[in-house]
Amino acid sequence: MAGIVEQILSLATMAYQYVLLLLDICRLIFQTTILYITAIWHIFKPPPPKSVSGEIVLITGTGHGIGRELALQYSRLGAKVVCLDINEVNNNKTIGEIKREGGAAWGYKCDVSNREDVRAVSQKVRDEVGDVTVLVNNAGIMPCKPFLKHTPDEIERIFKINVFAHYWTLREWLPSFIASGHGHVVAVSSICGFMGTANLVPYCSSKFAIRGLMEGLVEEMRYGGRNTNIKFTTIHPFTIDTGLAQKPRIRFPVLNPITTPAHCAEAIIDGMRRDYETVCVPTRDYYLHIFTGILPNSVRKVFLDFMDTGVDEHDT
Numbered sequence: 001m002a003g004i005v006e007q008i009l010s011l012a013t014m015a016y017q018y019v020l021l022l023l024d025i026c027r028l029i030f031q032t033t034i035l036y037i038t039a040i041w042h043i044f045k046p047p048p049p050k051s052v053s054g055e056i057v058l059i060t061g062t063g064h065g066i067g068r069e070l071a072l073q074y075s076r077l078g079a080k081v082v083c084l085d086i087n088e089v090n091n092n093k094t095i096g097e098i099k100r101e102g103g104a105a106w107g108y109k110c111d112v113s114n115r116e117d118v119r120a121v122s123q124k125v126r127d128e129v130g131d132v133t134v135l136v137n138n139a140g141i142m143p144c145k146p147f148l149k150h151t152p153d154e155i156e157r158i159f160k161i162n163v164f165a166h167y168w169t170l171r172e173w174l175p176s177f178i179a180s181g182h183g184h185v186v187a188v189s190s191i192c193g194f195m196g197t198a199n200l201v202p203y204c205s206s207k208f209a210i211r212g213l214m215e216g217l218v219e220e221m222r223y224g225g226r227n228t229n230i231k232f233t234t235i236h237p238f239t240i241d242t243g244l245a246q247k248p249r250i251r252f253p254v255l256n257p258i259t260t261p262a263h264c265a266e267a268i269i270d271g272m273r274r275d276y277e278t279v280c281v282p283t284r285d286y287y288l289h290i291f292t293g294i295l296p297n298s299v300r301k302v303f304l305d306f307m308d309t310g311v312d313e314h315d316t
């Protein structure tokens with residue numbers, strides 16, 4: 001008798017577990033359908049941009065190019081801008097421009113690849129400006145040559161600036177984001193963070209690393225729903241007209257246009273303000289990446305040969 005009761009109980013438990021699993025699957029299907037529809041809807045009607053007025057935005061690499069434009073444009077939107085660059089002269093020019101426009105900006109000379117420098121400058125920022133609420137890791141270098149021509153020192157330098165600098169600034173500012181439940185991290189990767197490119201092997205791997213860093217952080221912060229108010233945006237620009245890519249090779253400029261730094265900064269800020277996690281500049285590169293990702297490898301290679309896009313070797 002006891003054996004029969006035990007059997008019935010175990011069958012009932014199993015049935016109960018199956019019902020729970022079925023309900024879970026139904027919920028998953030319902031959730032993903034709604035989110036899918038919302039995502040498609042957002043392609044045509046993007047979510048409204050949040051305000052950055054009053055935010056303290058720290059940007060690295062503000063002396064030139066995309067970083068300079070980001071500083072100017074964030075300031076025009078009412079943010080207090082903290083500008084870090086290893087080149088003090090150029091950085092001061094950016095600060096001067098912001099102040100002439102009536103904005104609020106603070107400039108600091110900082111080698112972001114140097115952990116001690118980042119720590120000391122961050123303390124100064126805390127004392128003189130306050131806690132940063134938006135961190136934009138933008139500074140980067142792009143030596144362009146075949147893999148075996150890169151010296152070991154150069155490879156290390158690429159990783160120190162393009163990757164480790166992100167770690168040092170994040171270690172300074174993420175704790176206050178977590179403590180206040182408010183903050184946004186923007187990382188400038190590259191289209192090279194999506195696809196390997198000849199003459200840019202260390203650069204590509206550094207930009208892939210940024211994607212890993214940001215995706216890992218997103219997962220860690222949202223785990224258990226703990227820090228979902230902290231937002232992360234990774235940027236993947238194609239060629240921007242800053243002089244970084246000195247010899248771009250583009251077969252179809254209509255399909256792969258070179259973007260101005262001003263337009264790139266505009267797209268970065270727009271994506272950040274809408275809390276997008278991934279932003280390509282131009283936007284269509286995102287869909288192109290998805291398209292090439294589903295192609296068989298051999299077809300993908302023929303397609304890439306047809307597009308013939310890349311960078312040729314240059315000296316600096």
Ligand SMILES: NC(=O)c1ccc[n+]([C@@H]2O[C@H](COP(=O)([O-])OP(=O)(O)OC[C@H]3O[C@@H](n4cnc5c(N)ncnc54)[C@H](O)[C@@H]3O)[C@@H](O)[C@H]2O)c1
Pocket residue numbers: 060061062063064065066067084085086087090110111112113138139140141142161188189190191236237238239240241242243244245
């Ligand atoms: N320009 C492009 O075509 C392109 C394309 C994709 C991604 N990106 C990325 O965008 C970011 C900005 O590129 P850009 O074209 O504006 O470059 P840029 O060379 O025009 O400006 C980079 C700025 O960073 C500063 N910098 C360099 N090393 C530094 C360090 N150790 N510490 C502090 N500041 C430092 C430089 O002084 C300079 O002011 C980079 O991460 C780059 O990889 C650029």
